[in-house]
Amino acid sequence: MADIEKDLQDGVRDALAKKRRLNIVSGNTKTFLGARIEGEAFEVSGHSGIVDYDPKELVMTARCGTSIAEIESALRDANQMLAFEPPRFGTAATLGGTVACGLSGPRRPYAGSCRDHVLGCRMINGRGEILDFGGRVMKNVAGFDASRLMVGAFGTLGILLEVSFKVLPRAASSLTLVHECSDPVGYLNSLSASPLPVDAAAHVDGLCYVRLSGSDQAVSEAKQRLQGELLAGGEVFWEGLREQKLPFFDTDLPLWRIACPPASPMLDLPGHWMIDWGASQRWLKSAAETGEIRQKAMEAGGHAALFRGEGFMQPLTGTLLLLHRNLKSAFDPEGVFNHGRLCPEF
Amino acid sequence: MQVGGLDKGNIPSLVGALRARLGSEAVLTDREELAPFECDGLSVYRRRPLAVLLPSTVEEVQEILRLCGAHRVPVVARGAGTGLSGGALPLEDGVLLSLARFNRILKIDPLNRSATVQPGVRNLAISDAAAPHGLYYAPDPSSQIACTIGGNVAENSGGVHCLKYGLTVHNLLALKFVTMAGELVEIGSNAPDAQGYDLLALMTGSEGLLGVIVEATVKLLPRPERAQVILAAFGDVRRAAEAVGEVIAAGIIPAGLEMMDSLAIRAAEDFVHAGYPVGAEALLLCELDGTSAEVSEHVMTVRDLMKKSGATEVRTARDEAERRMFWKGRKSAFPAVGRISPDYYCMDGTIPRKNLPEMLDRIAQLSRQYGLRVANVFHAGDGNLHPLILFDANVPGELDKAEAFGRDILELCVEAGGTVTGEHGVGVEKLDSMCSQFEPAELAQFHAIKAAFDPHGLLNPGKGVPTLHRCAEFGAMHVHRGKLPHPELERF
Ligand SMILES: Cc1cc2nc3c(=O)[nH]c(=O)nc-3n(C[C@H](O)[C@H](O)[C@H](O)COP(=O)(O)OP(=O)(O)OC[C@H]3O[C@@H](n4cnc5c(N)ncnc54)[C@H](O)[C@@H]3O)c2cc1C
Numbered sequence: 001m002a003d004i005e006k007d008l009q010d011g012v013r014d015a016l017a018k019k020r021r022l023n024i025v026s027g028n029t030k031t032f033l034g035a036r037i038e039g040e041a042f043e044v045s046g047h048s049g050i051v052d053y054d055p056k057e058l059v060m061t062a063r064c065g066t067s068i069a070e071i072e073s074a075l076r077d078a079n080q081m082l083a084f085e086p087p088r089f090g091t092a093a094t095l096g097g098t099v100a101c102g103l104s105g106p107r108r109p110y111a112g113s114c115r116d117h118v119l120g121c122r123m124i125n126g127r128g129e130i131l132d133f134g135g136r137v138m139k140n141v142a143g144f145d146a147s148r149l150m151v152g153a154f155g156t157l158g159i160l161l162e163v164s165f166k167v168l169p170r171a172a173s174s175l176t177l178v179h180e181c182s183d184p185v186g187y188l189n190s191l192s193a194s195p196l197p198v199d200a201a202a203h204v205d206g207l208c209y210v211r212l213s214g215s216d217q218a219v220s221e222a223k224q225r226l227q228g229e230l231l232a233g234g235e236v237f238w239e240g241l242r243e244q245k246l247p248f249f250d251t252d253l254p255l256w257r258i259a260c261p262p263a264s265p266m267l268d269l270p271g272h273w274m275i276d277w278g279a280s281q282r283w284l285k286s287a288a289e290t291g292e293i294r295q296k297a298m299e300a301g302g303h304a305a306l307f308r309g310e311g312f313m314q315p316l317t318g319t320l321l322l323l324h325r326n327l328k329s330a331f332d333p334e335g336v337f338n339h340g341r342l343c344p345e346f
Numbered sequence: 347m348q349v350g351g352l353d354k355g356n357i358p359s360l361v362g363a364l365r366a367r368l369g370s371e372a373v374l375t376d377r378e379e380l381a382p383f384e385c386d387g388l389s390v391y392r393r394r395p396l397a398v399l400l401p402s403t404v405e406e407v408q409e410i411l412r413l414c415g416a417h418r419v420p421v422v423a424r425g426a427g428t429g430l431s432g433g434a435l436p437l438e439d440g441v442l443l444s445l446a447r448f449n450r451i452l453k454i455d456p457l458n459r460s461a462t463v464q465p466g467v468r469n470l471a472i473s474d475a476a477a478p479h480g481l482y483y484a485p486d487p488s489s490q491i492a493c494t495i496g497g498n499v500a501e502n503s504g505g506v507h508c509l510k511y512g513l514t515v516h517n518l519l520a521l522k523f524v525t526m527a528g529e530l531v532e533i534g535s536n537a538p539d540a541q542g543y544d545l546l547a548l549m550t551g552s553e554g555l556l557g558v559i560v561e562a563t564v565k566l567l568p569r570p571e572r573a574q575v576i577l578a579a580f581g582d583v584r585r586a587a588e589a590v591g592e593v594i595a596a597g598i599i600p601a602g603l604e605m606m607d608s609l610a611i612r613a614a615e616d617f618v619h620a621g622y623p624v625g626a627e628a629l630l631l632c633e634l635d636g637t638s639a640e641v642s643e644h645v646m647t648v649r650d651l652m653k654k655s656g657a658t659e660v661r662t663a664r665d666e667a668e669r670r671m672f673w674k675g676r677k678s679a680f681p682a683v684g685r686i687s688p689d690y691y692c693m694d695g696t697i698p699r700k701n702l703p704e705m706l707d708r709i710a711q712l713s714r715q716y717g718l719r720v721a722n723v724f725h726a727g728d729g730n731l732h733p734l735i736l737f738d739a740n741v742p743g744e745l746d747k748a749e750a751f752g753r754d755i756l757e758l759c760v761e762a763g764g765t766v767t768g769e770h771g772v773g774v775e776k777l778d779s780m781c782s783q784f785e786p787a788e789l790a791q792f793h794a795i796k797a798a799f800d801p802h803g804l805l806n807p808g809k810g811v812p813t814l815h816r817c818a819e820f821g822a823m824h825v826h827r828g829k830l831p832h833p834e835l836e837r838f
Binding site for chain 1: 636697
């Protein structure tokens with residue numbers, strides 16, 4: 001646990017002066033996402049430690065290099081959690097990398113995404129300035145929402161130094177039901193439209209998995225109302241899904257993440273599917289052409305990302321590309337951070 | 347003569363071009379016609395725009411922005427004009443673009459649980475349209491019968507149910523907006539977590555500075571099986587504030603957790619007869635929702651906690667009618683206070699919840715110091731305060747006093763590690779307070795974001811973010827990360 005903010009700022013200023021490009025590296029667990037890039041590795045994981053945590057406030061502030069493991073352990077001690085269940089993809093995963101990649105786990109459709117939980121951040125921009133945005137409070141509309149803009153920006157707008165985020169109490173009770181299901185899209189959507197305390201719902205190899213979490217009463221009552229057998233050790237399944245450790249993910253085929261409106265019928269694409277997020281996120285192992293996959297996802301009102309391998313980001317065009325380019329230069333005019341990670345030209 | 351870069355001789359030609367494009371009835375320029383548009387909900391600020399435009403199609407909005415861009419005439423977007431920070435205040439050398447005619451619900455999609463609407467659709471109309479499907483739109487600002495979804499997105503509005511269900515930003519799926527260059531941009535979708543920069547988050551709360559919203563798709567939620575509200579009365583504000591922390595510490599996230607102080611309780615009771623305990627110093631309304639079983643369990647827990655925290659009376663609404671009545675009192679608190687004072691000034695700071703008791707003491711001290719009464723109404727669950735400062739604008743100097751009092755409160759919020767606005771926005775009202783919350787480099791970064799969307803600074807200029815020059819003049823003591831420059835000095 002150390003505060004090396006000044007060193008990091010000096011490092012950025014030095015790179016600016018010498019016109020070098022930096023490749024921001026923290027836990028190095030998500031390098032496989034997005035484009036491989038050039039640039040001098042700039043280590044930030046040393047900037048670590050929980051800065052502020054008062055469970056009654058439901059807010060934690062931690063330095064970017066703090067490991068997700070450390071954060072989750074502190075939260076567990078207070079019977080709280082990161083409700084968006086970020087995929088760690090390795091024990092070294094840090095807060096900064098998690099926020100920069102903006103990934104969320106199985107609870108996302110029911111409790112919100114990584115960006116939904118971010119409240120504020122402290123960062124170094126591409127002028128070498130340290131900036132504080134957002135806050136440590138639940139509601140804040142002073143100035144533009146620069147903090148949430150950092151989520152999923154893959155470090156292209158600056159170095160996250162500290163992030164403040166919302167945390168939630170753990171449910172008193174939680175269990176998983178499993179049953180054979182031939183219409184998973186219909187079934188998972190019917191759950192989302194019901195007031196039942198569902199907080200994760202997936203389907204793979206003909207089986208629907210549904211996690212119920214809430215008060216003891218709510219969970220046992222919901223269990224009576226739903227079909228399915230109790231899955232012993234259900235958490236192992238959800239952990240496997242979150243970390244992509246289930247047998248489904250053990251593959252040499254390209255792995256696609258397809259996000260679509262939850263009620264979309266199954267896309268007409270060859271391959272093997274796993275349905276997550278109440279049917280709004282679907283994993284596809286397929287050798288089909290990139291163009292075909294993207295086209296089908298788009299026709300369904302969604303988008304596709306090649307999760308492992310080059311081709312994560314769907315190319316941007318038109319005004320949307322212009323706004324991205326303008327925002328990049330608003331934060332990082334010299335292009336010092338993670339050049340090409342999100343978009344080939346910046 | 348030059349007005350903000352504009353040659354005044356150009357105005358007739360711009361108005362003529364707008365009339366030709368939109369039709370005369372959609373371009374208002376007469377004094378009487380302009381009068382209703384002179385201010386928003388913060389009526390102490392008033393200005394008459396060059397013209398009010400009432401387009402009905404996206405193409406017309408694009409055309410307006412292109413024409414105004416070419417003439418370098420600034421544009422202010424307006425929804426229902428209920429904003430409380432002067433965000434929709436017109437500019438004398440600019441046009442006011444009203445979205446009032448964009449009032450259609452385009453699609454309710456019960457299967458994907460979303461609604462696609464034009465920006466001028468009222469907040470409550472979305473829930474009404476979704477109700478036959480057992481769905482509703484969660485963010486519920488007290489102004490929900492009047493305010494528009496475009497305004498809600500522009501302000502990132504909240505409501506009493508935001509503690510559990512989030513603000514506008516958490517319930518928005520997609521937007522279409524037009525840039526100052528007249529380009530139509532679509533962001534987000536019904537599919538979660540689009541790639542690229544999170545423009546949806548950036549647009550939300552951008553106060554009409556980045557683009558004109560012409561369509562929004564929002565998330566609909568299933569109506570909870572049951573909602574129940576608990577009313578707890580306290581003989582002392584501190585105890586009520588502490589009870590709030592106890593509920594959260596028990597692992598319960600209420601659907602809403604609101605607090606009112608004695609002045610607000612009495613005003614609301616006189617106005618709507620909600621059955622509030624008028625002798626109480628503070629009142630908490632705690633709404634619990636979920637399945638029937640869950641609500642029953644949580645009601646027991648919360649009742650116990652309230653009693654343990656020293657509540658003098660704890661009531662559970664007998665039926666749905668009483669539950670609605672309890673809420674009606676809270677939701678009418680602003681107009682109710684409006685009845686007991688010629689004018690009131692509504693503040694909107696947010697602080698970490700644990701500082702509530704101390705904050706309330708300090709507001710009471712300031713109230714004595716300024717000689718102005720304050721009614722406190724707030725979203726206690728998330729620390730968002732709405733002190734209502736009572737004053738009489740007809741008494742010379744009282745408005746200035748009320749504004750100075752307000753600024754002091756906001757400074758205290760920043761000092762406590764909070765923010766100068768939780769949901770009403772900066773507008774023109776809190777420009778000076780922004781100087782206390784942000785450093786020059788941070789403000790410069792905001793200006794750079796603005797320029798990325800609107801390089802000539804023509805969309806709602808002068809709002810939201812103060813110029814560095816203004817901050818230098820204002821000379822605010824910058825309260826850095828909740829730490830004052832001289833913590834050893836006692837400040838009231
Ligand atoms: C009695 C009362 C109670 C209130 N209670 C609450 C509350 O509980 N919670 C809360 O958050 N707020 C509350 N408000 C404040 C206000 O209602 C909200 O800020 C609301 O979202 C404003 O919506 P509007 O349509 O009236 O917008 P306006 O006031 O017309 O505009 C607000 C801002 O949005 C911009 N804007 C409007 N439409 C667009 C568009 N289509 N594209 C781009 N920019 C646009 C304007 O330029 C302006 O900056 C209350 C106000 C009143 C009077």
